[in-house]
Amino acid sequence: MPAKKKKGIQTVVFENPPVLTSWASIVGPKEGEGPWGGDFDWILEDYMFGEDTWEKAENKMLRETVKLALSKNNLEPDDAEILLAGDLLNQVISSNFAARELGMPFLGLYGACSTVAEALLTGAMLIDGGFCERIVAATCSHHHTAERQFRFPTEQGTQPTPSTQWTVTGAGAIVLEFLGVGPRITSATIGRVIDMKQNDMTDMGSAMAPAAADTIKAHFHDLDIPSDYYDLVVTGDLAKVGMAILERLLVREGLTPKPNYSDCGVLIFDESQGVNSGGSGCGCAACMLCGPLLKKMVKGEINKLLLVATGALMSPTASYQGETIPGIAHAVAIENY
Amino acid sequence: MPAKKKKGIQTVVFENPPVLTSWASIVGPKEGEGPWGGDFDWILEDYMFGEDTWEKAENKMLRETVKLALSKNNLEPDDAEILLAGDLLNQVISSNFAARELGMPFLGLYGACSTVAEALLTGAMLIDGGFCERIVAATCSHHHTAERQFRFPTEQGTQPTPSTQWTVTGAGAIVLEFLGVGPRITSATIGRVIDMKQNDMTDMGSAMAPAAADTIKAHFHDLDIPSDYYDLVVTGDLAKVGMAILERLLVREGLTPKPNYSDCGVLIFDESQGVNSGGSGCGCAACMLCGPLLKKMVKGEINKLLLVATGALMSPTASYQGETIPGIAHAVAIENY
Numbered sequence: 001m002p003a004k005k006k007k008g009i010q011t012v013v014f015e016n017p018p019v020l021t022s023w024a025s026i027v028g029p030k031e032g033e034g035p036w037g038g039d040f041d042w043i044l045e046d047y048m049f050g051e052d053t054w055e056k057a058e059n060k061m062l063r064e065t066v067k068l069a070l071s072k073n074n075l076e077p078d079d080a081e082i083l084l085a086g087d088l089l090n091q092v093i094s095s096n097f098a099a100r101e102l103g104m105p106f107l108g109l110y111g112a113c114s115t116v117a118e119a120l121l122t123g124a125m126l127i128d129g130g131f132c133e134r135i136v137a138a139t140c141s142h143h144h145t146a147e148r149q150f151r152f153p154t155e156q157g158t159q160p161t162p163s164t165q166w167t168v169t170g171a172g173a174i175v176l177e178f179l180g181v182g183p184r185i186t187s188a189t190i191g192r193v194i195d196m197k198q199n200d201m202t203d204m205g206s207a208m209a210p211a212a213a214d215t216i217k218a219h220f221h222d223l224d225i226p227s228d229y230y231d232l233v234v235t236g237d238l239a240k241v242g243m244a245i246l247e248r249l250l251v252r253e254g255l256t257p258k259p260n261y262s263d264c265g266v267l268i269f270d271e272s273q274g275v276n277s278g279g280s281g282c283g284c285a286a287c288m289l290c291g292p293l294l295k296k297m298v299k300g301e302i303n304k305l306l307l308v309a310t311g312a313l314m315s316p317t318a319s320y321q322g323e324t325i326p327g328i329a330h331a332v333a334i335e336n337y
Numbered sequence: 338m339p340a341k342k343k344k345g346i347q348t349v350v351f352e353n354p355p356v357l358t359s360w361a362s363i364v365g366p367k368e369g370e371g372p373w374g375g376d377f378d379w380i381l382e383d384y385m386f387g388e389d390t391w392e393k394a395e396n397k398m399l400r401e402t403v404k405l406a407l408s409k410n411n412l413e414p415d416d417a418e419i420l421l422a423g424d425l426l427n428q429v430i431s432s433n434f435a436a437r438e439l440g441m442p443f444l445g446l447y448g449a450c451s452t453v454a455e456a457l458l459t460g461a462m463l464i465d466g467g468f469c470e471r472i473v474a475a476t477c478s479h480h481h482t483a484e485r486q487f488r489f490p491t492e493q494g495t496q497p498t499p500s501t502q503w504t505v506t507g508a509g510a511i512v513l514e515f516l517g518v519g520p521r522i523t524s525a526t527i528g529r530v531i532d533m534k535q536n537d538m539t540d541m542g543s544a545m546a547p548a549a550a551d552t553i554k555a556h557f558h559d560l561d562i563p564s565d566y567y568d569l570v571v572t573g574d575l576a577k578v579g580m581a582i583l584e585r586l587l588v589r590e591g592l593t594p595k596p597n598y599s600d601c602g603v604l605i606f607d608e609s610q611g612v613n614s615g616g617s618g619c620g621c622a623a624c625m626l627c628g629p630l631l632k633k634m635v636k637g638e639i640n641k642l643l644l645v646a647t648g649a650l651m652s653p654t655a656s657y658q659g660e661t662i663p664g665i666a667h668a669v670a671i672e673n674y
Contacts, residue, residue, distance in 0.1 A: 008415070010442045012468045053658050078345070082527060089654070090427040092447045096530055096650040100663045105347045105527040107455060108447040108650075108665075110429045118444060122459065129466020131349045149654075190419060190442040193433055313433040313445075317426070317486075321390050326437045328445075 010189050010215070011222035017184035018127040020334065021177045024069035025290035026061050027283070028143065028169025034269045039292040040170075041068060047144055047169060055093065058142035058171075062087065063098040065171040066138050069290075073175060077102040080175065081132040084119040086110050087139055087282050088146050088167075095138075104136070112311030113208075113237050114191065115139040116172060116286040117330035120307075121188035123176045124332075133178045140171030141281030150316060151201060163203035165239045165265060165280035166273075172286025183297045183305075187333045189219040193313065195326035201319055204312040205242020205265070205277055211327035212238060212310050213249035219306065219331045220255060227255040231302045232262065234293065235329070236285035236309035239265035239278030264288035285309040294334075303336040347526050347552070348559035354521035355464040357671065358514045361406035362627035363398050364620070365480065365506025371606045376629040377507075378405060384481055384506060392430065395479035395508075399424065400435040402508040403475050406627075410512060414439040417512065418469040421456040423447050424476055424619050425483050425504075432475075441473070449648030450545075450574050451528065452476040453509060453623040454667035457644075458525035460513045461669075470515045477508030478618030487653060488538060500540035502576045502602060502617035503610075509623025520634045520642075524670045526556040530650065532663035538656055541649040542579020542602070542614055548664035549575060549647050550586035556643065556668045557592060564592040568639045569599065571630065572666070573622035573646035576602035576615030601625040622646040631671075640673040 025040045032043030042064075049057035062085065070077060077083075083102060085095040086109035099106035111118040119137035126132050144154050146167040152158040176185070194211040212235050220227055238246055243263045250256070264285045265278035289307055296302040308331045319325070362377045369380030379401075386394035399422065407414060414420075420439060422432035423446035436443035448455040456474035463469055481491050483504040489495040513522070531548040549572050557564055575583055580600045587593070601622045602615035626644055633639040645668045656662070 009418075015467075055654060055658060081346075086447060089652075091449065091650060091652040091655075093650070093652045093655050093660075096652075096663055096665075097655070097660070099665075100530040100532050103529055105529050106665065107459060107527065110423060110445040110447040112428065122444060125463055125466055125468050129462055129468065130352075131462050131466065190444065192440055192442050193437040195437050313428060313430070315426075315428040315430045315433075317392060318428075318430050318434070321392060323430075323434070326433055328433075328436075328443065 009222050010218040011187055012125065013187045014124060014128045014185060016128055017186045018124045018176045018178060019180040019184050020182045021175050021180035022069050022072040023174040023290040023294055024065050025172045025287040026065045027287050031168055031170050031268060034273060036292045039295050040287060054142055054144040058140055058145050059094045059097040061171045062094045062138060062140040063101050065173040066102060066136055069173040069175050077104050080104060080134045080136045082107060082135045084109060084123050084135060085138040086115040088112060088141050089149060094140055111328060112313055113280060113282050114309040114311030114328050114330045115282045116289060117307055117309035117332045120174060120185060120332045121330055124185040124188060127176060127178050135176050136173055137176055138173035139282040139286045141167055141283035143167045143169045146281055150314065160276050161202045162276050163241045164276045165204055165278055166275035167281040168268060168279045168284040170283030170287035172290035174290060183334045183336050185332055186335045187223060189215050189331040191215040191329045193326045193328050195324055197324045199324045203241060204280055205238045206245055207312045207325040208310040208327040209238055209242040209245035209249060212246050212308055212329040215329040215331050216250065216308055217253045228260060230260060230304045230306045232260055233306040235263045237265035237280040238263045238310055239280060241277045297336055305334045307332045307334065346559050347555040348524055349462060350524045351461060351465045351522060353465055354523045355461045355513050355515060356517040356521050357519045358512050358517035359406050359409040360511040360627040360631055361402050362509045362624040363402045364624050368505055368507050368605060371610060373629045376632050377624060391479055391481040395477055395482050396431045396434040398508045399431045399475060399477040400438050402510040403439060403473055406510040406512050414441050417441060417471045417473045419444060419472045421446060421460050421472060422475040423452040425449060425478050426486060431477055448665060449650055450617060450619050451646040451648030451665050451667045452619045453626060454644055454646035454669045457511060457522060457669045458667055461522040461525060464513060464515050472513050473510055474513055475510035476619040476623045478504055478620035480504045480506045483618055487651060497613050498539045499613050500578045501613045502541055502615055503612035504618040505605060505616045505621040507620030507624035509627035511627060520671045520673050522669055523672045524560060526552050526668040528552040528666045530663045530665050532661055534661045536661045540578060541617055542575045543582055544649045544662040545647040545664040546575055546579040546582035546586060549583050549645055549666040552666040552668050553645055554590045565597060567597060567641045567643045569597055570643040572600045574602035574617040575600045575647055576617060578614045634673055642671045644669045644671060
């Protein structure tokens with residue numbers, strides 16, 4: 001049996017591309033007021049979701065998104081064989097507690113905001129490899145839990161800099177199957193950790209852009225496809241500052257990102273919403289994918305999508321010790337055919 | 338193509354069992370003074386490993402263990418296609434920074450102390466699924482970084498209770514390949530998150546034992562093999578308190594653990610070393626596997642090993658909010674043949 005992925009090649013191509021048979025998104029009030037509000041399944045009225053802490057609200061959001069995605073196919077959690085999930089909170093508690101309630105065999109991931117792609121590509125390999133027929137890939141983030149863990153408690157009202165991003169309150173879950181009808185994952189590129197020595201905790205876009213460039217370059221190189229192959233190449237959460245850097249890095253590599261390139265962190269909010277550089281968080285790419293982007297694929301407005309979810313592997317402890325902020329990006333190609 | 342894993346079945350069986358072709362372990366001074374000191378590759382002289390913080394020492398330990406495991410096969414990091422790693426620190430920083438230095442395509446995992454099994458079983462599926470020929474599975478923990486993150490700074494000299502465990506300073510890395518000579522991963526069981534409402538942050542063994550029982554039961558049930566099939570069933574880090582609970586839970590399930598059952602947390606230290614219930618941490622199962630256990634397999638003293646790495650998905654934030662401590666356990670069957 002020849003391996004599908006050789007030394008020096010970061011991209012895997014699926015022989016029987018796994019199918020995204022259903023998906024769901026739940027977002028917070030601010031995301032619901034944004035330009036894509038009508039494309040999400042459920043817009044929360046507040047940040048507590050009936051719980052007594054923000055962390056418990058985040059956990060509930062993830063759990064309910066998984067159940068909602070399954071229910072669209074008339075499935076229960078028991079009907080899926082593995083849950084692949086991760087989130088931004090220490091010890092990925094939103095995912096652990098969601099897995100506890102759901103009772104599904106669980107593989108916990110940590111890829112910061114790249115998690116939706118890490119979960120999808122790992123799940124796709126498990127399905128195409130013949131180990132299971134149906135998995136759920138899921139992730140989430142919550143504005144208030146992430147801000148207080150990584151930066152400042154939101155109640156403190158710290159003035160953000162123009163390069164800061166607004167952590168998205170949102171969750172996305174995808175049911176991925178061996179058989180079924182829907183867009184398919186045709187290939188995926190596993191990212192490397194790239195660190196250009198950025199150390200500003202208020203500028204994650206600059207920390208992640210070089211990793212996005214590295215993964216996009218590897219993807220097009222490994223598959224030997226033209227840079228306009230996809231209808232849309234969309235990064236996870238570089239936001240305005242990071243997106244501008246990525247565009248310049250891609251041009252330097254001979255790839256022409258425009259006009260088919262955008263970023264979920266730029267798309268998810270309107271400039272009038274006071275989010276500075278744009279959106280961020282595991283939920284940013286996840287709910288844009290599980291809301292507007294897959295909706296456009298079903299309508300045929302997008303037929304070839306490359307989702308490049310980006311993660312800033314930022315740690316307050318490491319930053320206090322003088323470390324810089326490494327980035328990672330994983331890419332998943334989703335195609336109608 | 339029929340899936341190898343069906344609804345309700347948590348265990349995958351490998352068609353071409355991936356081979357553990359080399360491995361390495363690095364441990365701290367205390368582990369080196371324990372009963373298996375002669376079986377580890379490298380015993381550190383102190384907890385700093387030439388770095389200026391414990392966290393940086395932990396990151397270096399993981400990185401050097403990966404390089405050491407590869408070097409035994411005359412391989413460089415570039416020769417392996419994916420690094421699967423995770424650790425106990427927030428944002429899995431030891432793994433992220435090790436992946437940065439190693440430059441390998443990287444999938445970050447979080448399974449607390451179950452990580453060595455999560456990495457091995459995921460890597461085995463990627464290899465047997467035909468996606469790569471060689472991966473590295475690795476994890477680590479450090480006594481001082483874990484204690485201060487999860488409980489108290491060690492300088493504070495807090496008096497431990499008898500149920501506490503001593504977080505192992507150690508790292509283990511395994512090179513897993515499609516082809517080669519060595520013990521093979523024949524099957525694996527993906528765990529579920531189990532929570533019996535234990536909430537004592539000083540008693541991780543009790544929190545993890547029910548998850549270990551659940552996974553062991555699923556493993557023997559799914560494969561329909563007798564409970565004495567393995568020469569050794571070894572859990573990750575239940576230590577004395579958790580091991581006693583697991584033995585009773587297994588008997589209740591009709592499985593007879595003795596005389597072929599032990600626990601890495603019980604084995605790794607001698608009672609005279611003042612570790613209370615025993616060892617714990619991602620490094621506990623990892624360096625026992627990559628030290629004495631695989632050495633015994635090579636000598637033929639063990640031919641069939643079931644490693645059940647156990648993780649307490651404990652979060653200080655969740656505990657402060659009144660949450661209990663969920664556990665998870667993943668099992669990997671390693672056999673000579």
